[in-house]
Amino acid sequence: MKYTTQMDAARKGITTPQMEAVSRKEMISVEEIRRLMAEGKIIIPANKNHKSLEPEGVGQGLRTKINVNLGISKDCCDFELELEKVKKAIALKAEAIMDLSSYGKTQQFRQSLVEMSSAMIGTVPVYDAVGFYDKELSKITAREFLDVAEKHAKDGVDFMTIHAGINRATAERFKKNKRLTNIVSRGGSLIFAWMEITGNENPFFEYYDELLDIFEQYDVTISLGDACRPGSINDSTDASQVEELIVLGELTKRAWDRNVQVMVEGPGHMAINEIAANMIMEKRLCHGAPFYVLGPLVTDVAPGYDHITSAIGGAIAAANGADFLCYVTPAEHLRLPDLEDMKEGIIASKIAAHAADIAKGIKGAREWDFKMSDARMRLDWEGMFGLAIDGEKARRYRESxxxxxxxxxxxxxxxxxxxxxxxxxxxxxxxxx
Known part of the structure; x- marks a missing residue:
């Protein structure tokens, strides 16, 4: 029996090789994986053209996954350095890499990334559009935005952040409800500016069905971007954030009607006491779709240490239902992260994810800690290094x-x-x- 996407296969009762791989990794029956995929509560981002992919599942009952951001920009366009980061991220077992490239040989970089990466690959097409067409934002047409998304799909990208929730109505709500930090999402700000300058509707919202045609053809997972995510604890859980989330819930159902896999992106900056309620709200408004969060950063006053503020929020978010954590590095808000920043961000996110998995009762999570405790009790230093999230650093401290x-x-x-x-x-x- 033929199928178009992983979700389509699940709904037809077909077990794909990707489902089998996730079942083995997660120690969950393939029947349960398939059932939750059919409901949209688990996704396996796996573009048909990403041949080097080692599939991972994201969603209900699975280990919390982490994502690493990298890519070339106008100020930092060292192609080889970014590819070194890719190798390091894979070595550190990050499950996903998002290419945020916005300048220069973006397609060449993206194609190299897909070819070499066993991790799933995400992109944000709106970032690439300005550099790809080499013209001002206001001159880019709706068709051209969709064409960039199609190029990314053809190149083998597994998931794409699409800021479809900030439509004209959401933008008006934002303008009527003043924020301390306005719109801090880069993609969201570009779409908002384009709408304001041209007077047109968000092309990703207006032509959403055409976008779904592309995503269905290549089995790209749509990551519904949170253009109105809060950029400060002052702006969290406000009218703009909540209205956009309602729109994202509607867009989720429209994607599912086409068998397109969905995850939903979330905050942002948020005080600790608001995190649990936000996780519940997203799951209700977006019908149980996997939740992908940036942080949340629980305070705004720690530049240089935002991998820590993010890990605190990420652990609480994942323990309360978030499924996928976007890493934050010590360089957040300050500069493009270097290799060491990237490592610090990955380790902090992995700690947060694992701490949450213990709380959620994920299979095998506590057993890892039990093994470490046993090695400590026996004073087995090599055993401890082998079990540590960062065994290299642990060994270095011991030997120093x-x-x-x-x-x-x-x-x-x-x-x-x-x-x-x-x-x-x-x-x-x-x-x-």
Whole structure:
């Protein structure tokens, strides 16, 4: 039996190789994977033209996944450096990479990325449009925006952020309800500016059905972008954010009617006490579609440390229903991240994702921690390094300050609790001095 997309296959009762791969990784039956995919609660972004992909599932009951942003820009157009970041992100086991390229040889970079990446690839076509056509935003036509999306689909991109929720009505709501930080989504601001300058409707909203034709043909997952995400804790959960979310819920159902897989993007900056309610609201308004969040960043005053503010919010968000975390690096709000920034962002996001998976009761999550605790109890340093999220750093710290006795560390020495209790329980004597 033929199928057009992973969702179409699920609804027809067909098990695809991608579903089987996700079932093995997640230790969940393929029947359960297929059922939740048919309902839109799990997605497997897998473009038909992405041949090097190792499929991952995103959604209900699955491990929380993380995404890494990179790409070339006018100020930082080092093609090779960005490809080095790709290799590092894959080595660190990021499940997704978003190419945010907006200048120069964007298609060449995108094609290289898809060819080499086992991780799923996302893009934001509106970023690419200005550079690709080499003309001012106001001169780009609605047709040209759609054509860029089609080029990305042909190149093998697995999911695309499409800012279709900021239509003329949403824009008017934004203008009537003043914000401290206005619109901080780059893609959202470009679409808003285009609508204001041209007087036209958002092309991704007006021609949404044509966009779905493209996504269905290549099995691209639509990531419904949150143009009105809050850029400060002052603006969270306001009229603009909520109205856009309602529109995204409607667009979700229209995509599902065409068997196009959907995830929905969310905030942004948000105080800790608002996060859980926002996760519930998204799941209700968007009918259980997987939720992809940037942060949320729980405070606005930590530039240089926003990987931490993001990880705090991400852990709370994922524990309350978010399925996919977009990493934030220490360079957020300041500059393009370098390799070390990227690593710090990935590690922080992976910690947040795993902490949430423990809370959600995801299969195998606690067992990882149990193994680490057992290695600690046995003072098995190699075992600890092998289990650590960043074993390289753990080993470096250990080797930088060697203790007198190998069965301890330089913090406690012979007062090591693990060492002494182990000895006492074995009937051995201990010497502290």
């Amino acid at each position: 300050s060697k203790p007198e006795f190998e069965d301890s560390c330089s913090m406690c020495g012979k007062m090591c609790a693990m060492r002494n209790v182990n000895k006492v329980l074995k009937g051995e004597s201990i010497s502290i001095l």
